[in-house]
Amino acid sequence: MPYTLTGLASYQEEIKKSRFTVFAAAAQSPAQALQFVAAHRVAEATHNCWAYRIGSEYRFSDDGEPGGTAGRPILKAIEGQQYDRVAVLVVRWFGGIKLGPGGLIRAYGGTAAQCLRLADKTELIDEVMVACRCGFADMAVVQSRFPAFSTRIVEETFDGEGVRWTIAFPRTQEEALAQLFVNLTRGQGSWSPV
Numbered sequence: 001m002p003y004t005l006t007g008l009a010s011y012q013e014e015i016k017k018s019r020f021t022v023f024a025a026a027a028q029s030p031a032q033a034l035q036f037v038a039a040h041r042v043a044e045a046t047h048n049c050w051a052y053r054i055g056s057e058y059r060f061s062d063d064g065e066p067g068g069t070a071g072r073p074i075l076k077a078i079e080g081q082q083y084d085r086v087a088v089l090v091v092r093w094f095g096g097i098k099l100g101p102g103g104l105i106r107a108y109g110g111t112a113a114q115c116l117r118l119a120d121k122t123e124l125i126d127e128v129m130v131a132c133r134c135g136f137a138d139m140a141v142v143q144s145r146f147p148a149f150s151t152r153i154v155e156e157t158f159d160g161e162g163v164r165w166t167i168a169f170p171r172t173q174e175e176a177l178a179q180l181f182v183n184l185t186r187g188q189g190s191w192s193p194v
Contacts (some may be wrong), residue, residue, distance in 0.1 A: 017095025
């Protein structure tokens, strides 16, 4: 079961006089992950190395460190703790002692992993989005059933005939909720996956 972060997480550690500061947060898209990195990078630092994983998409950067010694270990820390939709930035201020390739891999991967271990996380639930519509007469009874299916209303609009919702709910509830919706609206409502 994959996890994501519930908010911004940070962690700091000194390794052989180099200071490492880690920032991690949830990211729903690659663009959002890159915005997070840009917003938290420290220009005065020696290196700003990062990685993100969002579903099957991932990317990482060594930012001047020897190839494969920073970004990839950060990505492995994300994957090793079963995170998804997460971006991690590790900022390093060089302290004068070279760590060597093995030391860099342990430092970047280890600080990223420790930040993720200490962070507040939540289980990612595979959701379905549906656009549905029903008349005012059915609205209250339909909406009263949403909590039982862990349904959240993403968007709600009204017109002269009723309500139009865009809703999100766990994929495991899709068939049961669709059938209930048809029954409650006596087949008069509309239901279409987004």
